[in-house]
Amino acid sequence: MGPPADALSINLPIESALAVQKGVGIYADSECSEAPLSLQVVNSNSSSCTPHDCSTIEFADSLYYYTINCTDVGAHALVAAAFIETRYIMFDRFSSGNCSDASYLDTHALQDSKQCVPFAIDVISDAGNSSSIATILDDGSVSVLFFNGGSCSSGFKTASNRNKTAVATNACNIDQNNRFYINTSTAPSTTNSGSDGATPAPSLISSPLSDSSSSNREKEQTAVPVFALIIATILILCVVAIIAWRLKPTKKTTLDEGSANMSDSVAILEPDDLIYLSKPASKRNFLPQSSSTCSTYREQITTRSFAPGLSSFGSGYHSAWMFAPGSSTSSTIQGSNTIRAWEDDAVVAARIPRDKVVVTQLLSRGGFGVVYSGMYNGRRVAVKMLLPETRRSISHVADLLAEVKMMAAMEHPHIVEFIGVAWDSLTSMCIVSELMAGGDLKGLLNDFEEQKCPTGFSRDKLKIALHVAHALTYMHSLDPPVIHRDLKSKNILLSEQLDAKLTDFGTSRERVNESMTGGVGTCLWMAPEVMIGDKYDDKADMFSFGVVLSELDTHVSPYSHAKDPNDSSRQMPEPAILQMVATGKLQVKFTEAATQSIVKFSAACVSLDPKARPTASEALYRLHTILADDI
Numbered sequence: 059m060g061p062p063a064d065a066l067s068i069n070l071p072i073e074s075a076l077a078v079q080k081g082v083g084i085y086a087d088s089e090c091s092e093a094p095l096s097l098q099v100v101n102s103n104s105s106s107c108t109p110h111d112c113s114t115i116e117f118a119d120s121l122y123y124y125t126i127n128c129t130d131v132g133a134h135a136l137v138a139a140a141f142i143e144t145r146y147i148m149f150d151r152f153s154s155g156n157c158s159d160a161s162y163l164d165t166h167a168l169q170d171s172k173q174c175v176p177f178a179i180d181v182i183s184d185a186g187n188s189s190s191i192a193t194i195l196d197d198g199s200v201s202v203l204f205f206n207g208g209s210c211s212s213g214f215k216t217a218s219n220r221n222k223t224a225v226a227t228n229a230c231n232i233d234q235n236n237r238f239y240i241n242t243s244t245a246p247s248t249t250n251s252g253s254d255g256a257t258p259a260p261s262l263i264s265s266p267l268s269d270s271s272s273s274n275r276e277k278e279q280t281a282v283p284v285f286a287l288i289i290a291t292i293l294i295l296c297v298v299a300i301i302a303w304r305l306k307p308t309k310k311t312t313l314d315e316g317s318a319n320m321s322d323s324v325a326i327l328e329p330d331d332l333i334y335l336s337k338p339a340s341k342r343n344f345l346p347q348s349s350s351t352c353s354t355y356r357e358q359i360t361t362r363s364f365a366p367g368l369s370s371f372g373s374g375y376h377s378a379w380m381f382a383p384g385s386s387t388s389s390t391i392q393g394s395n396t397i398r399a400w401e402d403d404a405v406v407a408a409r410i411p412r413d414k415v416v417v418t419q420l421l422s423r424g425g426f427g428v429v430y431s432g433m434y435n436g437r438r439v440a441v442k443m444l445l446p447e448t449r450r451s452i453s454h455v456a457d458l459l460a461e462v463k464m465m466a467a468m469e470h471p472h473i474v475e476f477i478g479v480a481w482d483s484l485t486s487m488c489i490v491s492e493l494m495a496g497g498d499l500k501g502l503l504n505d506f507e508e509q510k511c512p513t514g515f516s517r518d519k520l521k522i523a524l525h526v527a528h529a530l531t532y533m534h535s536l537d538p539p540v541i542h543r544d545l546k547s548k549n550i551l552l553s554e555q556l557d558a559k560l561t562d563f564g565t566s567r568e569r570v571n572e573s574m575t576g577g578v579g580t581c582l583w584m585a586p587e588v589m590i591g592d593k594y595d596d597k598a599d600m601f602s603f604g605v606v607l608s609e610l611d612t613h614v615s616p617y618s619h620a621k622d623p624n625d626s627s628r629q630m631p632e633p634a635i636l637q638m639v640a641t642g643k644l645q646v647k648f649t650e651a652a653t654q655s656i657v658k659f660s661a662a663c664v665s666l667d668p669k670a671r672p673t674a675s676e677a678l679y680r681l682h683t684i685l686a687d688d689i
Contacts, residue, residue, distance in 0.1 A: 080107040081127040081136050084115070084176045090125045093144035095175040096190065099133040100164040117176045117189075133165040134239075141241065145170035147192045147200050148239045157230035157237050168192035168202065170240075172416045174210035191416055191433055194240055198222035201436040210418045399459045400484065408466045410434070410478035415490055417441050426454060434490055439477060442489040449485040462489060464540065464563045472529040474551055474561040494559060496552030499609075503547060507613040514651030517685070518556050519610045524681045525558035526550060530603065530674035533560075534596045541595070545602035546583040547609050581632065582616040586640045586666055597668035603677065604663025607656065608646035619647045642666035655684050 080102035083094035090112035110126035129136060137148050147168050154161040168175065170192055177188035189210045191203045199221045203210070224231065225238050399405065416433040421440070423429075426448055432441040448454040465476035475492035496502070499522065505511075526545075533540040542549075542560065549562040585601035587594045605616050612618070617639070620630040638644035645664055648657045659680050665671050672680065 078102050078107055079129050079131060079133055079136055081125075081129065081140070082179065083125050083127075083140060084117075085112070085123045085125070088112070088114075088123055090123050093141045093146075093169060094167075095122070095169050095171065096177055097137060097140055097167045098164055098179055099136050099166075101162075102128070115176075122176055137165065137167040138241075141167060141169070143244050144241075145194060145244060146241050147194060147202060148241070149202075149236045152230075152235045152237075155230070155232035155235055157232075157235065161235075170194045170242075172413060174205075174416075174418055177204065191418075193414070193416070193433075193436075194242060195414075195435070196411075198225055198240070198242075200225055200238055200240060203433060203436070399456050400481070400487075402459070402463065404463045404466055405459055405479060408462055408476070408478050410480045410490065412480040412482045412486060412488075415439075415441060415480045415488060426457075431493060432490075434477060438493045440474075440491050440493045442491070444487070449487075455484055455487060458487060458489065461563050465489070465491070468533070468536075468540070468563075470529060470532045472525045472557075472559050473532070474559045491561070492559075494551035494561075495554045496556060498548050499550040499552060499558070499606075500547040502552060502556075503609055503613045511613070512651065513611055513613060513649040515611060515653055515656055520656075520681065520685050522550070522552070522556060522558040523607060523610060524678070524685060526560065526603065526606065527674060527678040527681055529558075529560040530596075530599055531678050534599070534674045539596050542599050542602075543588075544583075545599050545606065547606055550606070581636055584636075585668070586642070587668060589636055589640045594668065596674070597671045600663050600671040600674065600677065601665075601668075603674075604660045604671075605646050607660040607663065608648055611648050611652045611656075616646050617644065620644060653684065655687075659684070 078101070079099050081097060081099045083090070083097040085092060085094050107128035108126065109128050110124070112123050112125050115122050115124050127136075131139070133150075134148070137146070147170060148165065149167075150157070150165050151163040152158065152161040153163055166177075168177075168190060172191065172193045174189050174191055177190045179188060189205045191201075191210055193201045195201065223229070225240055228237050228239055230237050414434055417430045418433065419431045421429045421431055423445075427442055427444050430441045430443070432439050443449075444451075444454055444458060459479075462476075462479045465474075468476070474494065477490040477492065479487065479489055481487035530542070530545075533542060542563065544562060545560070549560065551559050551561050553559075581589075583602045583605045585594060585598040588598050608616060617635050618629070620635055620638075622628040622630050635644060645661070648660065659672070659677070663671055663677070
């Protein structure tokens with residue numbers, strides 16, 4: 059177990075003065091002058107160790123640099139010298155569980171970067187095949203993840219997690235045959251010890267410095283008065299500058315008549331950070347008029363243009379953080395409590411440290427946000443972030459925080475687990491949630507279609523539908539009920555065992571007494587009453603559920619059977635499909651292989667009249683019955 063190791067023919071004590079140490083370091087800078095990202099030290103001999111100056115090496119499609127040093131300095135001393143003023147994790151590896159000098163293999167050191175870095179190995183040509191993520195946690199424990207691949211996104215090999223006590227005492231890890239040390243100091247030190255959380259450095263590193271220590275102290279004593287004078291001068295200048303700034307007349311911005319019609323409102327996100335919001339439009343019903351206008355209501359009415367693909371970051375059409383343009387207060391905050399959604403108690407309670415969230419690989423990209431795989435406290439997670447172009451929009455930040463509050467309030471076996479929200483600044487905000495290894499249902503159905511798998515309903519497909527019904531029953535039974543509003547195969551995630559969980563609650567809202575605005579969700583899964591902007595309730599989710607059932611049966615997108623009346627070889631344009639669905643002239647189709655009891659039940663789900671659709675609890679009972687009797 060443990061990180062990848064090469065078999066070595068020479069095993070000598072760690073700090074043997076007779077041993078020639080071969081140090082292989084990988085760097086981010088082209089001169090190899092900064093602290094290495096990773097470093098390996100192995101016992102060698104003068105004939106087999108060939109020094110190598112700073113040279114380039116390609117790693118996971120990125121360019122890095124490496125050096126090879128041959129020295130009689132001990133492994134720990136070599137590491138301490140390389141990582142001066144840098145936090146790092148170091149571990150010795152052994153061939154047996156007693157971690158004896160006789161079984162010593164090599165020493166590795168990794169920067170505490172919490173990012174994917176090349177794993178330095180003796181055979182530098184193979185470095186691109188190994189990667190790692192090293193983290194020193196706040197309590198002094200460590201987490202090091204190792205991957206066979208170069209991007210830390212696949213080929214996961216093993217993890218080394220050591221608690222604070224094991225690290226502080228440099229205890230032997232008998233399971234993985236290693237011993238850990240850390241350095242958490244960013245100041246130069248030559249007398250570190252393992253017991254206080256730092257890597258021990260022998261005196262041979264500090265001896266050159268001690269020769270001139272006396273003269274250095276004399277220089278420091280001479281420099282004190284001069285240094286004090288400089289500091290005093292700087293302080294005086296700062297005071298003068300502050301007084302001058304305070305006496306400066308305040309510039310007042312006057313609004314002319316035309317400013318009342320400006321298309322952007324202004325809100326303050328952070329001090330000195332102005333954010334321009336899209337001008338809200340009056341509520342109106344709509345149906346898309348072209349094939350490129352399938353989007354949410356908010357996308358239809360804002361002055362900005364967004365990608366038509368929907369995600370969880372675009373539903374704030376009635377957000378409390380929107381401002382009415384053209385008013386006398388449009389350029390100021392209308393109450394700091396309204397703007398600072400990130401100070402909401404529920405959001406603060408869900409906050410986790412941003413530096414503990416490590417992003418590794420892009421999973422998906424939507425119209426407003428992206429989802430990455432990542433790591434948090436040694437656990438693989440999904441990390442959802444706003445797109446770079448939307449991160450400075452307060453309305454999008456508000457949408458993201460609304461999703462945080464919604465997810466934090468729900469806990470169910472068939473709803474993706476919410477872990478927390480993290481940010482250093484509002485532009486770095488991200489939602490951290492459970493990572494589902496099986497991907498989404500849409501991807502699974504695409505695979506079924508490509509592989510020509512049988513249509514109809516298997517037990518696995520019914521199990522997925524049953525799990526979704528469980529989640530909807532839970533959401534709709536809350537007080538007040540929560541409506542998902544964007545239920546589709548893409549938002550149903552799967553485990554490797556095909557257990558299903560709902561995700562993407564960016565468009566979800568608690569049901570209120572007033573009318574809910576139409577047009578929220580993804581067009582082909584949208585209920586007719588939502589399409590035309592009528593009042594709707596939790597039965598809108600049940601219509602979408604019926605559409606998902608048709609996907610489970612056919613493996614293709616909804617209404618794929620609808621053809622252009624003028625050319626049967628072409629798909630019917632989406633606006634025409636939506637018009638026909640909204641008027642009840644077109645419904646989703648099921649195959650002949652589908653069980654008739656499911657077809658009948660699904661037809662009820664997609665009824666034009668919401669009252670004719672089953673509730674989530676009724677759907678759950680019906681699916682249980684079908685699963686027991688017919689499948």
